[in-house]
Amino acid sequence: MISEVAVLNVISGCEERFQRDFEKAQNIISSMKGYRSHELQRCIESPSRYLLLVQWEKLEDHIDGFRSSSQYQDWKSLLHHYYDPFPEVEHYKTVFSSSG
Amino acid sequence: MISEVAVLNVISGCEERFQRDFEKAQNIISSMKGYRSHELQRCIESPSRYLLLVQWEKLEDHIDGFRSSSQYQDWKSLLHHYYDPFPEVEHYKTVFSSSG
Numbered sequence: 001m002i003s004e005v006a007v008l009n010v011i012s013g014c015e016e017r018f019q020r021d022f023e024k025a026q027n028i029i030s031s032m033k034g035y036r037s038h039e040l041q042r043c044i045e046s047p048s049r050y051l052l053l054v055q056w057e058k059l060e061d062h063i064d065g066f067r068s069s070s071q072y073q074d075w076k077s078l079l080h081h082y083y084d085p086f087p088e089v090e091h092y093k094t095v096f097s098s099s100g
Numbered sequence: 101m102i103s104e105v106a107v108l109n110v111i112s113g114c115e116e117r118f119q120r121d122f123e124k125a126q127n128i129i130s131s132m133k134g135y136r137s138h139e140l141q142r143c144i145e146s147p148s149r150y151l152l153l154v155q156w157e158k159l160e161d162h163i164d165g166f167r168s169s170s171q172y173q174d175w176k177s178l179l180h181h182y183y184d185p186f187p188e189v190e191h192y193k194t195v196f197s198s199s200g
Contacts, residue, residue, distance in 0.1 A: 003141055005151060019195060026196060041103055041192035044159065051105060051192050059144065092141035092151050095119060096126060 001036060001094075004054040004062050006087040012048050018082040025078045028071050029054060034061025059091055101136060101194075104154040104162050106187040112148050118182040125178045128171050129154060134161025159191055 010018045022040055029035060036055035043049035056062045066072055080086070110118045122140055129135060136155035143149035156162045166172055180186070 002144065003151075005141075023196065026198065030198065038196075038198065039194060040196040041105075042195050044102065044191040044193060046190070049190075050195070051103075090146070090149075091144040093144060094139060095142050095150070096123065096138075096140040098126065098130065098138065 002056055002059050002062075003092045003094075004052070004056060004089060005092055006052045006089045008050040008052055008083055008087050009085060010048045010050060010082045011084050014082050015042075015048055018050075018079070021078045021082070025075050028075050028078075029066065032061070032066050032069065032071065034058055034065055062091070102156055102159050102162075103192045103194075104152070104156060104189060105192055106152045106189045108150040108152055108183055108187050109185060110148045110150060110182045111184050114182050115142075115148055118150075118179070121178045121182070125175050128175050128178075129166065132161070132166050132169065132171065134158055134165055162191070 019040075026038065026040075029038060034057040036057060038052070038054040041051040041053070043051070054062070066075075119140075126138065126140075129138060134157040136157060138152070138154040141151040141153070143151070154162070166175075
């Protein structure tokens with residue numbers, strides 16, 4: 001399993017609309033092949049900043065699957081106009097994970 | 101619950117030693133008051149980059165509790181010399197979270 005990670009800087013003043021549109025958009029991503037789970041988190045120190053974490057079975061499910069799909073076009077039109085600058089998206093693999 | 105989030109850029113060539121020392125250091129953090137869970141993830145595109153996520157019950161458990169503790173001095177000496185640049189640490193609250 002891999003994590004897609006993006007820090008999303010939302011245009012100031014658009015945070016509530018972004019959250020409403022993200023609420024719709026999450027139905028798109030969660031219906032895709034290889035999708036496992038996701039989280040949207042909001043920064044306490046910089047409230048226009050969000051962290052998006054999406055777990056995919058394989059890197060290809062995100063890169064080749066989702067990004068080449070027609071559903072990605074809907075995701076883009078719902079969300080991409082909120083970001084400034086446009087986010088860098090990276091992928092991560094778990095090294096350690098534990099809970100107390 | 102809140103997440104502590106830090107992107108850790110480790111000096112190139114030190115990744116294996118960093119992971120070994122992180123393995124020891126994680127016992128420090130997981131014994132702290134308010135600690136809930138943590139994850140260390142490694143970037144696929146930039147393998148010297150790691151993402152540290154720590155879940156705390158409250159912001160104060162990290163800021164006032166852990167960072168003012170004697171255990172933080174041990175954490176620092178094990179890990180801080182691996183980072184360049186020194187990481188910015190932020191805190192996040194979950195807005196949406198779901199799994200398929």
